[in-house]
Amino acid sequence: MNNFKRLQEGEERLHPPPPEIEDNLFSNLHILKLLGETVELYVPRVGELFISLLGGSIKSSSRQEFSASQDSSNLAKKDEDIPPGKGKGTWNNFQDELD
Amino acid sequence: MGTDGCSKMTDIDVIRKYLKTQEPSYFSLLYQKYAGKIYGKCISLLKEEALAKDATQEIFIKIFMNLCKFEEQSKFSTWVYSITYNYCIDTIRKKKKLKNIFSNDMEKAPDLEDEVPDEKLLAMEVSRLKVVLDNMPPGDKAVLMMKYQDDMLIKEIAEALSKTESAIKMKIKRAKHKAQRVYKELYGAR
Numbered sequence: 001m002n003n004f005k006r007l008q009e010g011e012e013r014l015h016p017p018p019p020e021i022e023d024n025l026f027s028n029l030h031i032l033k034l035l036g037e038t039v040e041l042y043v044p045r046v047g048e049l050f051i052s053l054l055g056g057s058i059k060s061s062s063r064q065e066f067s068a069s070q071d072s073s074n075l076a077k078k079d080e081d082i083p084p085g086k087g088k089g090t091w092n093n094f095q096d097e098l099d
Numbered sequence: 100m101g102t103d104g105c106s107k108m109t110d111i112d113v114i115r116k117y118l119k120t121q122e123p124s125y126f127s128l129l130y131q132k133y134a135g136k137i138y139g140k141c142i143s144l145l146k147e148e149a150l151a152k153d154a155t156q157e158i159f160i161k162i163f164m165n166l167c168k169f170e171e172q173s174k175f176s177t178w179v180y181s182i183t184y185n186y187c188i189d190t191i192r193k194k195k196k197l198k199n200i201f202s203n204d205m206e207k208a209p210d211l212e213d214e215v216p217d218e219k220l221l222a223m224e225v226s227r228l229k230v231v232l233d234n235m236p237p238g239d240k241a242v243l244m245m246k247y248q249d250d251m252l253i254k255e256i257a258e259a260l261s262k263t264e265s266a267i268k269m270k271i272k273r274a275k276h277k278a279q280r281v282y283k284e285l286y287g288a289r
Binding site: 002003004005006007008010012015016017018020021022024025026028030032033 | 142
């Protein structure tokens with residue numbers, strides 16, 4: 001172990017990270033995660049809301065098509081193509097966009 | 100969900116588990132492993148506890164937000180330290196209102212001096228090395244820490260700081276000279 005590494009060890013012993021960093025960090029991460037989940041849940045509805053606000057209506061058939069396209073087998077197939085954490089509209093994708 | 104028995108997991112295993120499950124306890128494992136090192140580096144570079152506290156928190160948020168972008172091409176520790184050094188350098192730059200901590204003319208600077216052997220730098224007493232590093236410009240201190248403390252390769256340092264490899268080689272060479280000069284000023288030729 002060289003002197004630079006010994007210096008780092010000494011600094012770590014002398015200045016341990018204060019516990020409030022961990023508390024603040026994990027409460028912030030919790031909020032971010034909650035925000036991401038909320039966006040994930042409601043963003044697909046924003047389009048519909050806009051159409052409604054503009055006085056339009058959404059055909060029930062298109063809604064059915066939308067829900068049919070989301071059946072579990074279809075999703076499972078899609079998930080196979082997408083590496084973990086890279087799916088469109090997922091929390092991680094939202095993180096990418098935030099970044 | 101518990102993470103018992105996870106202490107032997109590699110960083111990559113923990114990251115994969117976290118990305119798959121989104122279980123905070125896995126991210127907590129990464130925090131436990133790196134918080135001390137990151138906070139230590141922040142204290143060493145920023146020299147203020149309050150700044151170092153904020154920096155550590157922000158760096159972990161950056162890690163959390165970008166974890167899915169980690170491509171496993173380098174060690175996780177290298178990636179984490181790159182974020183740490185960049186954040187600290189950026190903070191110092193903003194605090195001192197400097198445009199760039201690493202001057203761009205370093206690539207053009209003439210190569211007049213001989214290389215200081217690593218042994219000279221590594222033979223310094225730890226307490227003296229701390230004083231020497233504290234008396235050096237933050238950019239020089241950072242490159243020396245990256246090379247000798249974190250064993251980062253020239254290529255990795257260049258990527259982390261968005262500089263060319265030749266610019267980093269020159270920067271390290273000059274930083275070593277500066278360290279030796281500061282040492283001589285403070286402690287003579289001893």
